Amino acid sequence: MMTDTLTETPTLVQPKAPLLRWRVITDHAVLIVGALFMLMPLVLVFTTASLPDAEIVKHGLQLRIGDQLDDNFTKAMFETSGFTDANSGLVMLKNSMILGVGFAVGKIVLGMMAAYALVYFRLRFALFAFWVIFTTLLLPLEVRILPSYEVIQGLGLMNTYTGLIVPLIASATATFFFRQFFRSVPEELVEAARIDGAGPLKFFIDILVPLSRTMIAAMFIIMFVYGWNQYLWPTMITTDEGMFTLVRGIKQITQVLEGTNLPEYGRANLLAIIAVLPPVAIVVFFQSWFVKGLTDSDK
Amino acid sequence: MASVILNNLKKTYPNGFQAVHGADFTIRDGEFIVLVGPSGCGKSTLLRMIAGLEDISEGTLSIDGQVVNTIDPADRDIAMVFQNYALYPHMSVAKNMAYGLKNRKISKAEIEKLVARAAQVLNLTEMLDRKPSQLSGGQRQRVAMGRAIVRNPKLFLFDEPLSNLDAKLRGQMRIEIRRLQRELGVTSVYVTHDQVEAMTMADRIVVLNGGRIEQIGTPAEIYHRPASTFVASFMGAPPMNLLAATAAENGAVSLGQDIQVAAGADLAAGRKVTFGLRPEDVALVAEGGIPFDVQIVEELGANRLLHGQVAAQPFTVSVPKDNPATTGRNQLLVRPETVHLFADGVGARI
Amino acid sequence: MKRAGFANPWLPILLLVPQLTIIAVFFYWPAAHAIQSSFFLQDPFGFGSTFVGLENYADLLGNKEYLKVAGFTVVFTLLVTFLSLGLALLLAVKADNVIRGAKTYRTLLMWVYAVAPPVAGFIGILMFDQSTGPLTAFFQSLGWDFKLGVVYSDTAFAMVTVSVWKQVPVNFIFFLSGLHSIPVAVREAALIDNRSASGRFWDVTFPLLAPTGFFLLITNITYALFDTFGVIDTLVKGEPGNNPMNLVYKVYVDGFRGNDLGGSSAQSVILMVLVLALTVFQFRLVERRIHYT
Missing domain, CATH: 1.10.3720.10 (MetI-like)
Known part of the structure; x- marks a missing residue:
């Protein structure tokens, strides 16, 4: 058997609890705010696309889902604007x-x-x-x-x-x-x-x-x-x-x-x-x- | 199978650097030649010239009686094993081995037969469908070997093929490559910087230094009669002790500090020479030898290395394991027939 | 070039010809043409042109409006570059810190890379809309009567915001990969040598990110100068009027709308010189200093 015993057991000093928890929380907070800053505009455009035109004109971008998504999609894909009716x-x-x-x-x-x-x-x-x-x-x-x-x-x-x-x-x-x-x-x-x-x-x-x-x-x-x-x-x-x-x-x-x-x-x-x-x-x-x-x- | 004749081959790069200063020797049919030397000595360049991957600046190279200076590597009927194996990463083991055959318009059935046989010889049959990335270093190395032997070429070229393996595997592969080469009888040129590989594998060794050939000979010749101080210190581990000395009367040389050693040399007294002695060629004696001050003892298991000084110059001695060895003053017995003498300056053997 | 390159004489030429042809026709010829016409005054009705030497350049440098645009370009470029770099660096460092969800954050923060500048501009119009824009409403609640397209500085603010928004992802990706390429051993050594996290960042991480940062600095300047065209054009709804614009937009407005070919070409040449100077500067600095390998 290997014996490599310490003659004295040193007393262990417990280190102070690190501030790690707070660091982790602020890190996530910054990232979440950043992600919102990057994604919110896209999300708003998406949700608003599901609303009827009259409502958008009145209230602008909104964070709620309406029932016009397919209507608007049909318009977007197949309707034309401009002069030649070619740009659906x-x-x-x-x-x-x-x-x-x-x-x-x-x-x-x-x-x-x-x-x-x-x-x-x-x-x-x-x-x-x-x-x-x-x-x-x-x-x-x-x-x-x-x-x-x-x-x-x-x-x-x-x-x-x-x-x-x-x-x-x-x-x-x-x-x-x-x-x-x-x-x-x-x-x-x-x-x-x-x-x-x-x-x-x-x-x-x-x-x-x-x-x-x-x-x-x-x-x-x-x-x-x-x-x-x-x-x-x-x-x-x-x-x-x-x-x-x-x-x-x-x-x-x-x-x-x-x-x-x-x-x-x-x-x-x-x-x-x-x-x-x-x-x-x-x-x-x-x-x-x-x-x-x-x-x-x-x- | 073929002989290779190098006739004063030279390589000069466009920037004026001369990598090879005239290589002049013949590789016999079926011979295993090892080109050895430190990095930058021109050994790889020489090999690549034989392969056709490097243009020949001067001189002629012939393989099997045909001058191949301007012949494309693909048409020289050679195979090469590279340091990093150079396996095609996107091809399976079988495809890697088959690629050269496919390009030579060999029938599919024939290719399959040849690959299967090579795989069997190299113990790769299980791995034929794997990609190189799924193989261990040793297995990749065997695939690289397989790619070479499957074509049954006139000439094998090896460019430091074992340098990426660990020590144990390297030892095994050394033996395996040598065994394969014997069986197939293919003329081989093998480049390495490892003198152990050179000694253990070669029929003949070509020692290169600074683009020049220092010596060509069998391992025994290289070891026992090194042609220069360079060869003496490069081949052998630990390297030969080289001491500055002066020729004295009666075939002895003086190492300074009133230490004289019988060397069996016939030199004009007072001529400056380099005195060489392999660490394993000396023995410790109780008294009557030359004084050797040991500073460090290195335990290697089978033997011990004693590092110290003789006549205020560094000196190493290797003694068998049961020899008592201590630091401090020891006595060395030198047998004249083991002494090597080299001319001062140029380093050529006397 | 590889050591053992192929010696085939005609194949490489054949391989290069398509690219060289396109470059000659659509790069060198137009560039040379721009330089040439910058020395000429184009007849407004298209009847020939007169050689006027450096007059187009002199006109520009004496033109108050051009100088105003140049001034705006400098401010705009600096703001966009530093804001998007700073924001991206902050996010990258945080994303590098966290263990959970690092991949998710990376994905979320990457999206906008693929948004085209004019689409970003379009979204900006909706966000900053005078009557219904959510950001306008937010500013109004703070007492800022934000008016996109009316107040010069407000429009400029929207341009900078949208341009920064569009550019953060690519900077983020580069910074994050730069952080990943810092060897673990170096981080561990710093961990032992310095107990302060911010100290470690400024003494070790930041200098090691310098090559990435410098590369990005140049990329971002180029972006702010050229690629923001779509953002600006959409935000001003194609009607420059009194709105802020940068130098590239002015080249387009003067040359394409105003038919001032000579003046526009002179502007192009000035921009070319600017980009060349930037590139030379980049090469020299990269060679000289910020390289540790």
Whole structure:
């Protein structure tokens, strides 16, 4: 038997009870207040969307559920406003989807291709190409909005999906992400693949793309939300109401609210919810991918 | 199966750094060659040149009688085991092993047969459907081995394949790799910085330092007749004691402080040399030896290491476990045939 | 570049061409065009233009209204940046402290990231509505006669609030992940060295968050300058009038509504220079100081 007895048992001093409890309570209190600050407006918009217009006009946003949710939903999805009767919620939803998905896919495909070329090839003008591409990170579309508009006009791409999506892709964010990611892929993988007889295309398709799955998913979420939420560019490039996206349509909604006898607040609120729901859902459901993709840009 | 001829291979990087200063030797068919040296000595670069992953700046490399300088790695009929295994993380064990075969347009049935056989040899049959992330370090290492042997290549290349394993597993894998290589008879080049791996596995060892080959020889040759102070201190643990000395009369050398040792050397008196003695080649005697002041005794179980000084220079002695050892003044008996002498400065063996 | 890159000569070019083409047509050409037209005076009826050198720039710098907008932009940017960073940091530190419900809080606080700026603006209109807005009612109960779209400073207040609301989530996510990446051993060492929680925060946590914070600082400035366009445009209901606006909004108003192409281009170029300066500043500072690894 192991004996390692203390000759004297030391008296144990009981420490004072820590202030931990209070700390925990204040921490939660701050977080709850913060969460309310962030979510209350959205909740209000949602509950109010279930009320009849007359009531909203009188009392504004309210925290109670009415019975008009489906009516307002029908109005929002199928009713049109404006001059051409082309901008029902359904049409705008379709356009938003096309913009969000088209933008995300375009960015990812072009970004992966360019990043692959920059990272995995011995290219004489690699440094030059790198700078040409990465300078675009510096200047957001907003500062060159007018000349970009003129280019689209000159190419006859007004009110087209191409004109809507392609100029937004002209920045290197995805290329930058994928370049960072490819550089973090172990060097030996490409060497092993070369010895295994894989050429550049095979390596890309068999190894690199499957390896990037998480990264692609994260990118897709970020880019989809970014594309979906675009406002200034769609505002300028789409004049045809049948091309409006939900986010672009918001402006018209707020303008229509002015000066009408009975403004359709319920419909407007529901359109706002429809404009918010898909990106929120994708961000919340794919939280871990999204957070990873977002914070990896920090490095 | 093939022989490999390195004819004055050199590697210079675009920034002017010369990683390999002319490697010139022949690897015989079926031989297990170990390239060993400290990090940055050029051993990995040399291996990667043989693999075709690194361009050859100068010289020629031939495998099986064919010059392969400009041949793509995939076409050299080699297989390589990487330090971090480089398994494809998204493929199952079976797919990992099959990938190289698939790219060589081998029929599905044939691939299945080859993978099954390799898995059996390596005890991986149970794991064929798993992903690399579900395997332990030792299992991953075996998959990497499997990927190499499944193709039955002319040449195996190993780039520090055991350095990520713990000591016990490393010992097992050493034996397993050697056994496999013997069975398959495939010519192998193995890079490591671990001199124990080099000694235990190699048919011949190539010791590299600073991009230059210091010595090529069997483990016994390297151990018993190191060609330079570098080889002497790099190979063997604990390393050889190297002391500054001066040649004296009658084949003896003087270590300073009036200590003279018979070394059986025929040198001009007064010439400065480096005197080398392996820790395990000396014995403690009661009297009549050279004085050795022991400061620390390290207990290793099977033996003890005594660290101290001889002639005011650091010196280590290894004694069997039943030898009494104490700190303080001891006496050492040096047998002349165990003494190594090296030229002062360049460090070449005399 | 990888050590063992492929040597294929034409494939990388083929891979780069799509991206380079798009960038050339929709980035470099418009940017160059903006710089060029900033030196010209556009005929208001669209008949050609005259070279006027730096006159557009001189006009701007002498223009009281432009300077007012610039002044507002500075105040607006600083307020939005520091308020959203401070709030997010507070929430992140608390969310990092709590053990129960940390994941739930993270989810709840993330939602608004996905709300588009103009939608945020729309919600702002409802919240700050002059007659029925709940926040307006709240302010009135405090004796503040809040008038969105009428009183300059009230509108500015709403703009800042909505912009901060929209930006807190992304900052929160970054700060929280920054806090998570502080090694446990470092936290434990601090726990042993310093018994005061706030002392630990300022001496250990805060400096270790500095790289994240700095990255966010630049991101937030860019956000306040550019991405708040939708918020502003919705809050002023597309009618700038006497309402506050920032520089990007003015580029749009002057160029798109006022057809002053030269002046608007000059404004664009000034913004470009501003962003470039910001980026250079970011690179230099990041390289030099706030890096511990």
